[in-house]
Amino acid sequence: MAADRALCQVLTAQQMRDAEQRIFDAGMPEFDLMQLAAGRVAEWVRRLAAGRSVTVLCGPGNNGGDGYVIAHCLREFGLMVTVIAPQPPKRTSARKALELWNGEVLTSGGSVQGEVFVDCLFGSGLTRKLSGEHSLLLRDLAQRHQFVIALDVPSGVASDSGKILNEHLPQSDVTLAVGAWKFAHCLLPAREKMGTRRIVPIGVNAVEAAAEQVVRPQIKPPSSTDHKYTRGLAAIVGGDMAGASLLASEAAMRAGAGYVKLLAQHVSAKPPELVVEAGDVADLLADKRINAVLIGPGLARHEGSLRAVEAALKCTGGLVLDADALHLIGPDMLDRDKPMLATPHDGELDALCRNFAVVAEGRMTRAKALCARSGMVICAKGPDTIIASPDGRVVIAPPALSWLSTAGTGDVLAGIAVSRMAVGSDPFMAACEAVWLHGEAARICGPAFTPRELAHAIPSALSRCL
Numbered sequence: 192m193a194a195d196r197a198l199c200q201v202l203t204a205q206q207m208r209d210a211e212q213r214i215f216d217a218g219m220p221e222f223d224l225m226q227l228a229a230g231r232v233a234e235w236v237r238r239l240a241a242g243r244s245v246t247v248l249c250g251p252g253n254n255g256g257d258g259y260v261i262a263h264c265l266r267e268f269g270l271m272v273t274v275i276a277p278q279p280p281k282r283t284s285a286r287k288a289l290e291l292w293n294g295e296v297l298t299s300g301g302s303v304q305g306e307v308f309v310d311c312l313f314g315s316g317l318t319r320k321l322s323g324e325h326s327l328l329l330r331d332l333a334q335r336h337q338f339v340i341a342l343d344v345p346s347g348v349a350s351d352s353g354k355i356l357n358e359h360l361p362q363s364d365v366t367l368a369v370g371a372w373k374f375a376h377c378l379l380p381a382r383e384k385m386g387t388r389r390i391v392p393i394g395v396n397a398v399e400a401a402a403e404q405v406v407r408p409q410i411k412p413p414s415s416t417d418h419k420y421t422r423g424l425a426a427i428v429g430g431d432m433a434g435a436s437l438l439a440s441e442a443a444m445r446a447g448a449g450y451v452k453l454l455a456q457h458v459s460a461k462p463p464e465l466v467v468e469a470g471d472v473a474d475l476l477a478d479k480r481i482n483a484v485l486i487g488p489g490l491a492r493h494e495g496s497l498r499a500v501e502a503a504l505k506c507t508g509g510l511v512l513d514a515d516a517l518h519l520i521g522p523d524m525l526d527r528d529k530p531m532l533a534t535p536h537d538g539e540l541d542a543l544c545r546n547f548a549v550v551a552e553g554r555m556t557r558a559k560a561l562c563a564r565s566g567m568v569i570c571a572k573g574p575d576t577i578i579a580s581p582d583g584r585v586v587i588a589p590p591a592l593s594w595l596s597t598a599g600t601g602d603v604l605a606g607i608a609v610s611r612m613a614v615g616s617d618p619f620m621a622a623c624e625a626v627w628l629h630g631e632a633a634r635i636c637g638p639a640f641t642p643r644e645l646a647h648a649i650p651s652a653l654s655r656c657l
Contacts, residue, residue: 200401222284229260243306244271250312251278256285258311259292308336314343315350333361341366353378370395377587402585410656422449423613428486429455435489442606445649448613473502483509485609487516488602509612513605527566532618568618580619599642
């Protein structure tokens with residue numbers, strides 16, 4: 192179990208250095224770890240090269256040291272290898288690696304052309320732009336080769352933020368993450384520069400308080416003694432635009448809750464299995480059997496909507512806030528002891544940050560700050576969805592299909608989340624389950640689906656978690 196967790200964790204550059212130091216403290220010399228890591232990377236490169244010639248670009252640090260060991264291993268495999276290093280190695284282990292290579296090292300790209308190019312110039316520790324010389328060398332070599340492999344993270348990428356530090360960085364075909372995933376492997380815009388991403392284990396253990404990637408949840412089916420109320424009652428508050436709350440209801444009915452109610456005044460063309468109740472929202476939400484409430488999809492923003500949000504905040508169950516509700520809440524309205532999940536897209540995240548006086552840059556940083564300020568779990572949805580909890584936990588979703596970028600799919604996500612909370616998952620777990628089920632349902636649907644088709648694919652996604 193610990194090994195599985197170690198392979199899905201996402202580390203900062205400092206956490207990775209600390210994890211390597213623990214390996215050294217346990218008795219493995221630094222150069223031995225370099226040989227282990229580079230040897231495993233070299234096996235990947237050998238398979239990807241499939242007999243083609245390889246050019247390895249080495250930097251002055253230990254990433255470059257890895258490059259020399261990779262080159263040595265590839266030569267032992269019988270491949271034709273060229274090594275380029277614009278600067279000599281500065282670290283002791285990197286100098287040992289150069290001695291191991293014991294071959295010609297070119298100091299410039301010149302007219303070097305080949306078939307496979309391996310970028311070992313700089314790794315996860317880079318925080319500033321590449322020099323003009325290095326940037327040009329990297330770009331030229333990538334252009335002169337048919338296939339590009341990046342070691343750990345592509346040179347010119349900020350590991351902890353996913354920022355692109357230099358313009359016109361080459362596109363990698365494969366990126367081999369050494370030891371653990373880094374944030375740049377998961378976050379845009381860097382993620383799109385990496386091609387296919389694979390992890391190369393080197394014995395890094397699970398790191399306390401590390402971020403993780405969203406993984407397939409383990410969901411238990413109902414027991415033989417369960418009934419609709421023990422499986423969870425989810426209430427969805429409707430608003431001026433009935434379609435959004437209907438979509439959320441359809442998703443909630445298919446994500447595990449035993450009973451789903453839509454609290455709305457006027458709903459037409461509803462599915463026959465959906466219970467709709469009309470009346471005063473505060474009275475309807477006073478039902479003690481309600482386990483979780485969703486408010487926001489189709490709500491609109493007026494005085495009546497604000498009263499509905501206030502009533503939802505007083506409900507005894509958990510609460511999912513989405514869409515218009517996120518524009519209406521403020522710090523003075525929230526009870527930090529109440530289980531709450533907010534599911535903003537970037538525009539709604541902007542509104543929340545304004546309402547809660549959060550000043551931060553980047554989706555992850557803003558989500559973490561907003562958690563601390565509000566006490567809510569934040570599921571900041573987008574092409575690199577981030578889920579943050581007030582207790583410091585952070586998970587990052589794997590890349591979602593671009594076909595999800597259509598109106599209504601966020602309502603489906605919110606419906607899944609309220610259903611999972613009604614079943615008994617806490618807000619953080621419900622968000623993780625919802626994001627995974629949402630993405631898997633999209634994969635099942637294939638291209639160009641409607642939000643309703645997405646909702647109808649949830650049971651097939653759910654079946655993969657049982």
